[in-house]
Amino acid sequence: xxxxxxxxxxxxxxxxxxxxxxxxxxLCAQQFAKLNDIEIIKLVDKYGAENALKQLQKDTNYPSRxxxxxxxxxxxxxxxxxxxxxxxxxxxxxxxxxWLNSLIxxxxxxxxxxxxxxxxxIINTLFYSFGDxxxxxxxxxKYIINGTILxxxxxxxxFNRWINNFALNYLSNKKDTETKLI
Numbered sequence: 357x358x359x360x361x362x363x364x365x366x367x368x369x370x371x372x373x374x375x376x377x378x379x380x381x382x383l384c385a386q387q388f389a390k391l392n393d394i395e396i397i398k399l400v401d402k403y404g405a406e407n408a409l410k411q412l413q414k415d416t417n418y419p420s421r422x423x424x425x426x427x428x429x430x431x432x433x434x435x436x437x438x439x440x441x442x443x444x445x446x447x448x449x450x451x452x453x454x455w456l457n458s459l460i461x462x463x464x465x466x467x468x469x470x471x472x473x474x475x476x477x478i479i480n481t482l483f484y485s486f487g488d489x490x491x492x493x494x495x496x497x498k499y500i501i502n503g504t505i506l507x508x509x510x511x512x513x514x515f516n517r518w519i520n521n522f523a524l525n526y527l528s529n530k531k532d533t534e535t536k537l538i
Contacts, residue, residue: 367454377511379468385435385503396425437465447515451520487501
């Protein structure tokens with residue numbers, strides 16, 4: 357396969373839509389990973405980081421609790437990225453599009469994670485403010501609400517017929533122009 361033919365098979369619209377959905381799923385995975393041990397978050401929220409560690413030291417198994425919490429929070433980005441990649445790859449193969457589109461989405465997602473895009477305060481304020489609309493529900497529900505809303509947005513982007521037709525119509529229009537040129 358020649359390189360120019362490879363370029364024509366890449367659908368930039370579907371890549372753009374799926375990378376946005378991938379970002380939502382990664383952010384959702386971060387929120388759900390914090391539910392692993394919500395008591396640690398409550399202690400940090402109540403006492404601050406240093407005093408929360410002093411409170412946790414009273415617990416007999418605090419080293420394992422902290423290591424489990426840090427482990428799940430550190431791999432949540434990768435879990436979200438792999439979930440989004442599997443969804444994207446399944447959709448792209450089902451629609452009989454080129455598999456390299458999913459690989460590009462995966463590489464861009466890895467690049468975003470590596471560059472620390474998800475540790476940005478603007479991203480946190482923008483995407484994690486949904487749970488602040490319900491302050492009386494508690495900290496646990498804040499993370500559940502944030503994660504659920506982000507997951508709904510991601511799944512809407514992945515599975516919405518109108519959004520997918522937007523990307524697929526671009527592909528069919530491109531095929532029509534290629535046949536006219538030949």
